[in-house]
Amino acid sequence: MAPSGTESRRVTIHDVARSAGVSRQTVSRALNDKGEIHGSTKQRVLDAALALGYRPSRFARGLVRQDTISVGLVIPDLLNPFFTEVAAAALEAARARGWHVLVYDTADSADEERGTLEVIASQVDAVVGYFSRPEDEIEKLTRGVPVVLIDRERRTDRFSSIRIDGEDGVRAAITHLAAAGHRHIGMLDHAGRAEPSVRHAWFAAATAACGLDAGPVRRADQSVEGGESALAALLAEHPEVSALFTFNDIMAIGALRAARRLGRRVPRDLAVIGFDGLRLGTLVEPPLSTVALDTRSLGALAVEQAGRLLTGGEPLGPDELVVRAELRLRESG
Amino acid sequence: MAPSGTESRRVTIHDVARSAGVSRQTVSRALNDKGEIHGSTKQRVLDAALALGYRPSRFARGLVRQDTISVGLVIPDLLNPFFTEVAAAALEAARARGWHVLVYDTADSADEERGTLEVIASQVDAVVGYFSRPEDEIEKLTRGVPVVLIDRERRTDRFSSIRIDGEDGVRAAITHLAAAGHRHIGMLDHAGRAEPSVRHAWFAAATAACGLDAGPVRRADQSVEGGESALAALLAEHPEVSALFTFNDIMAIGALRAARRLGRRVPRDLAVIGFDGLRLGTLVEPPLSTVALDTRSLGALAVEQAGRLLTGGEPLGPDELVVRAELRLRESG
DNA sequence: CGGCAATTCGTGAACGTTCACGGGAGCGTT
DNA sequence: AACGCTCCCGTGAACGTTCACGAATTGCCG
Secondary structure, eight states: OOOOSSOOOOOOHHHHHHHHTSOHHHHHHHHTTOSSSOHHHHHHHHHHHHHHTOOOOHHHHHHHSTTOOEEEEEESOTTSHHHHHHHHHHHHHHHHHTOEEEEEEOTTOHHHHHHHHHHHTTTOSEEEEOOOSOHHHHHHHTTTSOEEEESSOOOSSSEEEEEEEOHHHHHHHHHHHHHTTOOOEEEEEEOSSSSOOHHHHHHHHHHHHTTOOOOOEEEEOSSHHHHHHHHHHHHHHOTTOOEEEESSHHHHHHHHHHHHHTTOOTTTTOEEEEEEOOGGGGTSSSOOEEEEEOHHHHHHHHHHHHHHHHHTOOOOOTTTSEEEEEEEOOSOO | OOOOSSOOOOOOHHHHHHHHTSOHHHHHHHHTTOSSSOHHHHHHHHHHHHHHTOOOOHHHHHHHSTTOOEEEEEESOTTSHHHHHHHHHHHHHHHHHTOEEEEEEOTTOHHHHHHHHHHHTTTOSEEEEOOOSOHHHHHHHTTTSOEEEESSOOOSSSEEEEEEEOHHHHHHHHHHHHHTTOOOEEEEEEOSSSSOOHHHHHHHHHHHHTTOOOOOEEEEOSSHHHHHHHHHHHHHHOTTOOEEEESSHHHHHHHHHHHHHTTOOTTTTOEEEEEEOOGGGGTSSSOOEEEEEOHHHHHHHHHHHHHHHHHTOOOOOTTTSEEEEEEEOOSOO
């Protein structure tokens, strides 16, 4: 059947044409279901194509008809459920538009991110995702392609960004904890960057607004283990802490584990509120309270904006490129 | 700066050449860091390219140098942690080879799967993933491209498949339960296909080998909710059941929830053992015992075989295309 | 000053497909 | 018999890039 295996010259439309005794154009007509072709010849061409194992070149095809659009989705760690949810949403939005999505997992490594960016510009029509590299470098490496940054500020004619606004949600969370009588609220921040996160700033503002002293903050790895050990350390230093806010749900789940290990009952001895609103939070025991954000619309927004930058349509403004987080109370706090 | 926004003709290498006062080839040399070009002209070309917002066409480039390889990864549901882990492994394996991966989430829908298959053959060099459609249809739609099926049998020169062998692992699990004194072991099977799953066959064989009667089986949706409601129904009908094996970990986690809701303590009143070995299983309470399989090597194997089919190398044989599952005991059973 | 090599650059061709156009065969109408 | 129409089918061109080759310029050495 198909002449596979041995390395040889590619089977082209020309070979099929010769084999079927017709011209290239007729082969093209047969394969693309265009009209202007006799039923019998069409069948003959199709048979010949199958017999030769012909497969059209996507490059040649893409070169002449400029229709297929593909976007690159860059994710630091697909195994992190938060990014998984965003990726799933982006995939769905892209599918609805008939786009193709190339996914790149940078493994939380700045080097891998660089390598990805280097290669990506020549492979996709637009880039969407999370980046940690300095902006001018991203700008240089993605030469020409529209870029949509998630959870990071940057706006030019080619760059766009989706802002995550958790200010109200975090304030609601802290207010809730304060109302429940908690006076010492700690936080587990992430340790990725040098400076404290924006979420920490929201936390600090919220505690101040509630008339509380600034609670102790500990930086941790963005993982369950990171949250687990960080909470243990924090409680060892500040045993008076009775409530906890974390940078994200993953770390909060680690905190839950640490609390269980330390014999602190949640939420009685320690109230825990995370950030992200992962589905995963409903599976742990007790179910995790969280400042939830709509990952679905996050991914969808990013793709939508990429499309607008791409087609030259009216891009969304800063007011529309925001995803707001809101407090979702479950049992842990 | 870059002439973005307005829809116009594409900026080609020719435009850059004219703007810089050189030939196409010189532009190509400058952009691809080839030698045979003077430093100053190179810079001049680069400046001109930047000013015009030039971006090489991946189609034209791909047409002439046949180096870029991209594979399509088809997944029923990226939000299912099992598939996420496989996808992450596949991405990593592909990255190591310098390949690009186009990810398609078929949303567990046969129609979406069909749509994906239709479009995929003309966009990738190989296909890897999970499929539910009949084989002859897959064969017809993927005309020409090598395909690697995961957890499904099929072997021709173009098709390959990765087998999941959980026989020993499941037998170990059931043996363990029987040794702990359980006489009535139920199972939650999946409800996707018409016929019972292979995992059910392993389960049945294992119970028989332990000298137990065939335990009650209930079919359920592949989700936490599915497992939750199915266990409730199973226990209502068969209250004597004291141990449970499930088609996968997700359903097992649902079973854990149901048990808690019903006041059955795990593992004292009900022992639970899942299948898959998800990381997620370590986060729930109690940690889930499971017949674990190495998702990492699963994804890596699939990509490896795709590569061999693609380059005409010696493909892996059936004995190598197997991922064995082994019992991993934690607290739930 | 001639010759030769090294360096730098340009020209035709090729990659494999589709688009625009034109042409021939067959049939019916006037 | 001439004309027009429909139905098929083929030919040149174009898409945008890189490759193979040749030409022009420069520098060096005898």
